[in-house]
Amino acid sequence: MLQVKLFAQARQLAGSTQIELPWSDGQNVSRLKTELGQRCPALVPLIPSLLVAINNVYAANEAEIRCSDEVACFPPVSGG
Amino acid sequence: MILLTSAPIDYHALTESVRSPASGAVVLFLGTVRELTAGRRTVALDYEGYPQMAEAELAKLESQARSRWPIDRVAIVHRLGRLELGEISVAIAVSSPHRKQAFEAGQFLIDELKVSVPIWKQENWDDGTTEWVHPGNDGTPATESTASNDSTDSTKTTE
Numbered sequence: 001m002l003q004v005k006l007f008a009q010a011r012q013l014a015g016s017t018q019i020e021l022p023w024s025d026g027q028n029v030s031r032l033k034t035e036l037g038q039r040c041p042a043l044v045p046l047i048p049s050l051l052v053a054i055n056n057v058y059a060a061n062e063a064e065i066r067c068s069d070e071v072a073c074f075p076p077v078s079g080g
Numbered sequence: 081m082i083l084l085t086s087a088p089i090d091y092h093a094l095t096e097s098v099r100s101p102a103s104g105a106v107v108l109f110l111g112t113v114r115e116l117t118a119g120r121r122t123v124a125l126d127y128e129g130y131p132q133m134a135e136a137e138l139a140k141l142e143s144q145a146r147s148r149w150p151i152d153r154v155a156i157v158h159r160l161g162r163l164e165l166g167e168i169s170v171a172i173a174v175s176s177p178h179r180k181q182a183f184e185a186g187q188f189l190i191d192e193l194k195v196s197v198p199i200w201k202q203e204n205w206d207d208g209t210t211e212w213v214h215p216g217n218d219g220t221p222a223t224e225s226t227a228s229n230d231s232t233d234s235t236k237t238t239e
């Protein structure tokens with residue numbers, strides 16, 4: 001299983017700060033987005049712009065994720 | 081010094097923390113909660129962050145700035161939680177031997193902060209509605225008009 005942290009609008013739409021997904025080591029960020037959308041349809045509109053971080057670093061769609069990684073998903077940032 | 085905090089930002093102490101005899105210039109940028117955005121009235125902004133990653137991203141920005149300008153000291157503090165009108169959401173202080181470097185580095189830091197640091201804000205409008213400010217996710221361009229605290233527009237924000 002993979003624990004995925006959610007922030008801002010992603011957190012709000014999912015209704016949770018964290019979501020748990022069935023996962024196999026080596027699946028990539030694209031797969032994560034697909035799984036998230038299936039698990040939580042409310043997140044689907046956000047997925048095209050969704051950002052993913054693995055261990056506190058931004059990750060591209062091709063990046064592989066292991067169950068032991070700290071994974072976070074969130075919309076484009078708006079600090080300042 | 082890099083910090084995310086729920087406490088009000090002491091920008092005087094922050095400014096003092098970057099002063100040194102090596103520096104002839106100190107630049108301070110403050111982002112504050114602005115009342116009007118495209119004709120709509122803001123009551124408050126709620127800030128949320130991913131603190132561990134936000135601090136890591138800010139540290140990267142500081143390194144990038146140091147590789148481009150001869151910076152002496154840098155201090156960046158971003159506030160989280162609910163901020164009322166006029167409150168300070170972000171403060172960046174930079175010192176360097178000469179003013180041009182300090183201005184340029186300060187501008188770089190706030191511009192990049194708004195692009196890469198995982199912090200988000202939600203508008204609380206005076207009609208009781210709320211709205212996440214997420215540049216680009218709702219078809220609106222990432223311009224000043226979508227953000228009510230507007231660090232991208234320092235003249236409006238700080239004057």
